Amino acid sequence: MSGDPATDPPxxxxxxxxxxxxxxxxxxxxxxxxxxxEQVLLFGPNGAGKSTLIxxxxxxxxxxxxxxxxxxxxxxxxxxxxxAAAGLGYVPQVAxxxxxxxxxxxxxxxxxxxxxxxxxxxIADMGELFPRLAERLDQRxxxxxxxERQMLALARALMPEPSxxxxxxxxxxxxxxxxxRIFDMVAGLRATGTSVVMVEQNAKQALAYVDRAVLMExxxxxxxxxxxxxxxxxxxxxxxxGTSSAS
Amino acid sequence: MDLNAFLQTLVYGLALGGTIAVxxxxxxxxxxxxxxINFAYGEFLTLGAYATLALxxxxxxxxxxxxxxxxxxxxxxxxxxxLAFDPLMHRxxxxxxxxxxxxxxxxxxxxxxxxxxNPLRFPLPLMRPWEVAGVFVPREQxxxxxxxLVAMALVHLLLSRSLLGKSMxxxxxxxxxxxxxxxxxxxxxxxxxxxxxxxxxxxxILLAVTQVTLDPAMGWRFxxxxxxxVLLGGIGSPYGAMLGGLIVGLGVELGATxxxxxxxxxxxxxxxxxxxxxxxxxxxxxxT
Numbered sequence: 001m002s003g004d005p006a007t008d009p010p011x012x013x014x015x016x017x018x019x020x021x022x023x024x025x026x027x028x029x030x031x032x033x034x035x036x037x038e039q040v041l042l043f044g045p046n047g048a049g050k051s052t053l054i055x056x057x058x059x060x061x062x063x064x065x066x067x068x069x070x071x072x073x074x075x076x077x078x079x080x081x082x083x084a085a086a087g088l089g090y091v092p093q094v095a096x097x098x099x100x101x102x103x104x105x106x107x108x109x110x111x112x113x114x115x116x117x118x119x120x121x122x123i124a125d126m127g128e129l130f131p132r133l134a135e136r137l138d139q140r141x142x143x144x145x146x147x148e149r150q151m152l153a154l155a156r157a158l159m160p161e162p163s164x165x166x167x168x169x170x171x172x173x174x175x176x177x178x179x180x181r182i183f184d185m186v187a188g189l190r191a192t193g194t195s196v197v198m199v200e201q202n203a204k205q206a207l208a209y210v211d212r213a214v215l216m217e218x219x220x221x222x223x224x225x226x227x228x229x230x231x232x233x234x235x236x237x238x239x240x241x242g243t244s245s246a247s
Numbered sequence: 248m249d250l251n252a253f254l255q256t257l258v259y260g261l262a263l264g265g266t267i268a269v270x271x272x273x274x275x276x277x278x279x280x281x282x283x284i285n286f287a288y289g290e291f292l293t294l295g296a297y298a299t300l301a302l303x304x305x306x307x308x309x310x311x312x313x314x315x316x317x318x319x320x321x322x323x324x325x326x327x328x329x330l331a332f333d334p335l336m337h338r339x340x341x342x343x344x345x346x347x348x349x350x351x352x353x354x355x356x357x358x359x360x361x362x363x364x365n366p367l368r369f370p371l372p373l374m375r376p377w378e379v380a381g382v383f384v385p386r387e388q389x390x391x392x393x394x395x396l397v398a399m400a401l402v403h404l405l406l407s408r409s410l411l412g413k414s415m416x417x418x419x420x421x422x423x424x425x426x427x428x429x430x431x432x433x434x435x436x437x438x439x440x441x442x443x444x445x446x447x448x449x450x451x452i453l454l455a456v457t458q459v460t461l462d463p464a465m466g467w468r469f470x471x472x473x474x475x476x477v478l479l480g481g482i483g484s485p486y487g488a489m490l491g492g493l494i495v496g497l498g499v500e501l502g503a504t505x506x507x508x509x510x511x512x513x514x515x516x517x518x519x520x521x522x523x524x525x526x527x528x529x530x531x532x533x534x535t
Binding site: 058060079080081083084085090092095096097098099100101105108109110112113156157160 | 410413414416417419420421423424425426427428429430431432
């Protein structure tokens with residue numbers, strides 16, 4: 001269900017975005033467009049500004065310049081809850097579930113703007129998508145394992161059927177054996193038509209699951225291309241993916 | 248030990264504990280969502296008691312006067328918070344704390360100006376206590392315990408069953424995450440202020456019943472005991488506040504009866520210190 005960036009109107013359009021923390025500017029004139037259903041990986045060295053870009057898109061920090069449009073609507077001035085209502089899901093790297101709430105309550109909060117029947121239906125849908133969560137609906141989220149928390153964070157963000165979901169390091173803190181399962185789940189979102197923008201340190205592995213990737217360095221977009229093309233570029237492999245040749 | 252006297256003390260302790268527990272829940276709810284301790288909270292207790300007295304004086308039956316007062320003080324709490332606290336919410340804790348202390352004095356003196364400084368009483372009819380197996384159980388104390396139990400059950404239902412209650416718990420858990428998940432934070436904040444002030448008003452009404460009299464400083468004086476219950480239970484935890492309130496109430500009454508009535512409320516703080524030494528985050532700290 002992935003759209004074509006060349007022809008489909010983007011679901012998320014970022015133009016000339018500057019952002020940072022106080023006086024410290026991290027992002028410089030970032031341009032990115034994400035097509036409906038497209039899965040995009042942001043990768044690059046530490047300090048490249050990947051997580052800052054995700055935070056700026058989620059309006060956890062306020063951009064100092066540039067324009068972001070979600071489904072054709074400018075996001076400037078929108079509060080985070082209004083952004084969620086407009087179709088943006090956000091899964092932060094850490095503290096991404098409500099630890100004192102049960103799994104079911106976390107999902108209910110994800111669907112807080114849905115009508116009661118629809119919310120219950122979506123919780124059932126999430127149970128089918130993540131059977132591990134269905135077994136633990138009444139368990140406190142704070143007692144879940146790292147992998148289960150990531151599943152819950154993803155499921156919570158998916159509850160309102162967002163147009164775009166922003167994932168900040170979904171494999172962080174997860175046992176290596178579970179990382180591919182997390183990426184499988186993210187790749188599985190194609191079936192829902194939800195676009196994904198994901199930051200991931202484990203870029204080499206993540207590239208195998210996404211449609212397109214954006215290389216960031218020094219707060220700027222260095223290049224964008226299809227994931228397949230980037231996986232086969234020896235220079236990218238050697239410099240950014242930790243391989244001596246394309247794999 | 249005289250068993251009847253002990254049981255009688257327990258009844259008084261449960262009534263006081265219920266009063267403290269209800270009051271503590273209101274304070275801890277607002278702390279959980281706003282992350283600052285509202286020093287004007289005691290004035291919601293005072294306003295609740297005086298509004299009830301005024302409405303009862305105007306001819307309303309006492310329970311109806313109490314119910315109307317609870318809603319009225321809840322609405323006043325929303326208005327006060329919107330005017331005094333909301334504009335300062337992003338300016339750090341100190342301005343909020345100082346404002347809440349100043350607000351406490353303003354409200355306290357407004358009540359004194361309107362109603363006078365002399366202690367007053369609810370127009371309760373004289374009622375013979377029930378005698379149960381040789382223990383005299385005052386009906387006012389039983390009514391206080393019953394109202395406190397119903398109030399705590401309602402708070403439990405709100406927090407565990409309603410979407411509003413779950414949203415309040417989500418904001419208390421992680422406000423930024425709750426907002427990015429779509430929770431309308433301003434609406435949840437307004438609902439929290441309403442509930443906090445309304446529950447405080449109910450606590451004030453129960454306090455006026457258990458302590459027999461009401462005066463303009465009653466809420467301010469009682470605030471310290473309510474703090475003790477909140478901290479003992481674990482700040483920010485409504486269930487901890489309920490438990491803390493009951494423990495403090497029982498401790499105060501048992502200490503007053505068996506050790507010294509002069510130091511009745513000091514026992515609340517002895518209990519608090521002992522619990523915090525063993526569990527620095529309170530009995531239910533870290534849970535909601």
